[in-house]
Amino acid sequence: MTGAAQDLRERLLADGYAFPVPVLRPEEAAELLAAVRRHEQISRRVGGRVAQRWNSPKLHLLAPWADRLVRDERLLDMVTGIIGPDVLVWSTTVFTRPAGGAGRLAWHQDALHYGWTNPRGNAVRVWLALTGTTRENGTMRFLPGPHNSELVPHRASGGPYGLEVDMDIDEAAGVDVLLAPGEASLHTPTTVHSSGPSTATTDRVCFAIDYISPALRQLPAPxxxxxxxxxATPGSFALEEPPDSEYGAAGLRRFHEAVLVRDKHFAAVGR
Structure with a gap:
């Protein structure tokens, strides 16, 4: 492991997050942003579950450009220094905060919703900026503190996740994730984070990849x-096949199957 990789791992384990991490050149980020916009348009035309789930959780099973991105050597070299030499992609998600959008996410931890039993050191989310991220366009925010190393109690909320951390939050202590296009932020599944509304005149678009180790255990499976x-040998996770063409019949079938399995898993976790 290089000194830079070791430093990144130590920052993640100590703080729960690390940014900014340079990954893509600005022109590459612009090309990916165009690919995301095109993918959204195609998905709307296809309709059905593809349209409903165009932005999450399995873009890499539909679009070859997304499959290429999750395999980018710059990302994998970074991730192996965090979770080890064997790497799976659990989820791919486009996070868009529309210009002037009033939506927000309450302070929460992802791991609570995933059903992961041993996430520490076995999972990391790479949040890749395809546009600049600012306080004005509703960027993600991290809450520093030792709570980021483990799950904390949550309470019911009216937000999209349905739960928020049961803590007294000092909003002024939140750290804004400020990124240029092509830079990334990394955080662990137990990092307390949120996002606010947008007062910007342009959209904020980020592409998130959840990388996991085969050593991660998830209940309930599969x-x-x-x-x-x-x-990797199939354990908690059956091994997926990449798309052999853009939105081809086989890829669409595997996408539908994988999304149904994921939905059943989340429904079981939420019981």
């Missing part, structure tokens, strides 16, 4: 993930 480096 679920699926895509092997992108190293090796």
């Amino acid at each position: 679920d699926s993930a895509l092997l992108v480096r190293g090796s």
Whole structure:
């Protein structure tokens, strides 16, 4: 492991997050932004579940450009220094905060919703900016503190997740994730984070990749993930196949199957 990789791992384990991390050139980020916009348009035309779930959780099973992105050597070299040599992609998600959008996410931890039993050191989310991220366009915010190393109690909320951390939050202590196009932020599944509304005149668009180790255990099983480096035998996660063409019949079938399995998993976790 290089010194930079070791430093990144230590920052994640100590703080729960690390940014900014340079990944893509600005022109590459612009090309990916155009691909995301095109993917949204195609998905709307296809309709059905593809249209409903165009932005999450399995873009890498539909679009070859997304499959290429999750396999980018710059990302994988970084991720292996965090979770080890064997790497799976559990989820891919486009996070868009529309210009002037009033939506917000309450302070929460992802791991509570996932059903993961041993996420520490076995999972990391890469949040890749395709546009600049600012306080004005509703960027993600992290809450520093030792709570980021473990799950904390949650209470019911009216937000999209339905739960928020049961803590007294000092909003002024939140750290804004400020990124240029092509830079990334990394955080763990137990990092307390939120996002606010947008007062900007342009959209904020980020592409998130959840990388996990085959050592991660998920209850209840089954679920699926895509092997992108190293090796893995099916355990908690059946191994997915990448798309052989853009929105081809086989890829669409595998996408539908994987999304149904994921939905059943989340329904079981939420019981």
